Amino acid sequence: MQLHPFHEGGPPESGATTQRGFLRSISFELLGLFLFVAIFHLFSAIGPALDETGLLLLSLVMAVVPALLWLAVFYRIDRAEPEPKRLVLGVYLMGLLLMAALYQPLFGVVFAVESWLRAYGWSHLVGGVLVTGMASMAIVYAAVRIVVFGNPEFDERLDGIIYAVAAGLGVATVHNFVYVFQHGGVDLDVGSIRIVVNALGYGSIAGVLGYFIGQARFEKTPLFYLPAGVVLSAALLGLYFFLVEQTGSTGLRAEFWRQLLLGLLLTLLVMGAVSWLVRRADEETARVAQLAATGDRWEPKPVETASDRGE
Amino acid sequence: MLWIDRLIKPSPTNAPPSPGEFVRNDLAVAATVLFAFILALGVRNQVYNAAQYATLNDGRLRIAYPERWVLREQSEVGFTALHLASPSAYDTRVEVSSRPLREGETLERARFERSLQLASELTAYRELESVAMQAIDGAPAIVTTYGFVADPMRELGAIDLPVVVEAQDIQFVHDGWVYVISLRADAAHWESAARSFAVVRNSIRLRTPDRTASAPDAAGGFEGAARP
Numbered sequence: 001m002q003l004h005p006f007h008e009g010g011p012p013e014s015g016a017t018t019q020r021g022f023l024r025s026i027s028f029e030l031l032g033l034f035l036f037v038a039i040f041h042l043f044s045a046i047g048p049a050l051d052e053t054g055l056l057l058l059s060l061v062m063a064v065v066p067a068l069l070w071l072a073v074f075y076r077i078d079r080a081e082p083e084p085k086r087l088v089l090g091v092y093l094m095g096l097l098l099m100a101a102l103y104q105p106l107f108g109v110v111f112a113v114e115s116w117l118r119a120y121g122w123s124h125l126v127g128g129v130l131v132t133g134m135a136s137m138a139i140v141y142a143a144v145r146i147v148v149f150g151n152p153e154f155d156e157r158l159d160g161i162i163y164a165v166a167a168g169l170g171v172a173t174v175h176n177f178v179y180v181f182q183h184g185g186v187d188l189d190v191g192s193i194r195i196v197v198n199a200l201g202y203g204s205i206a207g208v209l210g211y212f213i214g215q216a217r218f219e220k221t222p223l224f225y226l227p228a229g230v231v232l233s234a235a236l237l238g239l240y241f242f243l244v245e246q247t248g249s250t251g252l253r254a255e256f257w258r259q260l261l262l263g264l265l266l267t268l269l270v271m272g273a274v275s276w277l278v279r280r281a282d283e284e285t286a287r288v289a290q291l292a293a294t295g296d297r298w299e300p301k302p303v304e305t306a307s308d309r310g311e
Numbered sequence: 312m313l314w315i316d317r318l319i320k321p322s323p324t325n326a327p328p329s330p331g332e333f334v335r336n337d338l339a340v341a342a343t344v345l346f347a348f349i350l351a352l353g354v355r356n357q358v359y360n361a362a363q364y365a366t367l368n369d370g371r372l373r374i375a376y377p378e379r380w381v382l383r384e385q386s387e388v389g390f391t392a393l394h395l396a397s398p399s400a401y402d403t404r405v406e407v408s409s410r411p412l413r414e415g416e417t418l419e420r421a422r423f424e425r426s427l428q429l430a431s432e433l434t435a436y437r438e439l440e441s442v443a444m445q446a447i448d449g450a451p452a453i454v455t456t457y458g459f460v461a462d463p464m465r466e467l468g469a470i471d472l473p474v475v476v477e478a479q480d481i482q483f484v485h486d487g488w489v490y491v492i493s494l495r496a497d498a499a500h501w502e503s504a505a506r507s508f509a510v511v512r513n514s515i516r517l518r519t520p521d522r523t524a525s526a527p528d529a530a531g532g533f534e535g536a537a538r539p
């Protein structure tokens with residue numbers, strides 16, 4: 001298999017179609033998650049009918065379903081060259097295992113986050129970025145790097161996003177397990193929203209890091225490039241969960257639907273942005289290949305202004 | 312070149328990175344994460360040590376308590392600060408009181424008097440341990456650990472189980488005044504309150520007695536050393 005297909009002849013003709021398919025798949029995913037929440041909201045009355053073990057088991061299933069929905073989306077994405085199921089699953093499991101192994105030592109022992117993170121608004125935001133964000137994104141990076149980075153199947157920039165999202169969902173699954181266990185099984189309606197909000201946050205923001213990983217896989221990048229990607233995605237994750245907490249509670253009444261809307265909005269924005277960035281990066285790569293063939297030097301395209309457009 | 316150009320096309324060529332650059336990137340990411348973790352520990356310590364101060368007896372003594380705690384019943388000779396977000400119905404707290412040292416009174420005698428007072432006021436009062444320490448300016452201090460049963464919900468008119476409270480009195484003499492700093496928490500949450508109590512203890516520089524100094528032990532009596 002060709003490792004750098006774009007370096008020689010530019011992106012395949014199906015590139016734009018792939019991006020459209022990517023966004024369409026994300027939309028299906030969001031719809032699926034919305035249905036997931038709606039179903040548990042409609043049938044929340046079955047919760048009280050279950051005993052403790054039943055509720056716990058049902059909640060654990062709930063913790064995994066959003067991740068499985070996301071993973072199912074991968075088989076819709078990139079139909080021209082679908083990612084092998086074993087690799088996507090492998091990255092997901094690596095993210096899950098790394099987070100499961102490090103969760104208690106890191107969050108419970110070294111940082112003891114329960115004792116200080118929510119003490120103040122600023123500590124929640126800064127601590128969320130520096131501890132939860134950095135640890136989660138480091139695990140996403142490690143999972144992709146260990147399982148798939150050197151694999152020939154990792155052959156386009158979009159793959160960086162796909163595998164990073166899979167790793168992010170592994171991380172989200174552990175957070176959801178912890179949430180379920182800490183709450184002894186969760187209220188079905190509220191719990192389903194929280195679980196989806198977690199999956200949306202970790203999954204989509206891991207996609208931001210995935211863009212940087214995809215770039216670093218195929219381009220010479222400056223030393224600060226990947227660390228900047230980790231910092232940016234960690235900052236987004238910390239900010240996202242800070243906003244989730246802020247929007248989810250008004251006085252004593254929790255407004256969990258607002259959290260869900262925030263999660264959906266974030267996913268659409270982030271996935272739209274990284275999808276656009278990947279398309280532009282692929283276009284620039286193709287342009288560089290053409291310029292190299294004619295002996296010209298690459299420069300970035302100038303920003304189009306109103307006067308350029310004759311307005 | 313704009314930052315967005317740099318983001319989209321970090322390299323002006325299409326040359327693939329070498330394996331050495333992958334390792335360099337790994338190290339850069341690891342260093343960044345490590346640096347962030349060190350910053351996080353700094354933030355954590357900042358939160359742990361965040362304190363407010365209460366001044367007693369015309370500035371004779373300044374005592375810190377955790378910044379998130381709420382001050383109640385403040386006067387010139389004492390105050391109470393509560394952690395209203397405590398996980399128990401019984402709020403973790405520090406109660407500080409002071410009075411002038413009486414003529415001929417010793418720290419040991421003051422402690423005995425305090426024990427009697429607590430035994431008569433508190434339900435199921437049990438003294439567990441008493442050790443000699445040093446407080447501000449190396450003054451001898453007696454730290455007494457005890458327990459009792461409180462019924463905070465009943466006081467509020469609600470029905471709930473009573474709470475076993477663990478408490479520690481730090482008693483010392485400073486500038487002719489006897490101070491009692493009482494740290495109290497639900498016994499089930501005593502350990503988790505340790506960091507908050509450390510803010511109070513550190514502000515009066517509570518420590519184990521210096522062996523080279525002539526600090527008295529509990530058995531030998533605090534009598535002489537406690538006299539102002």
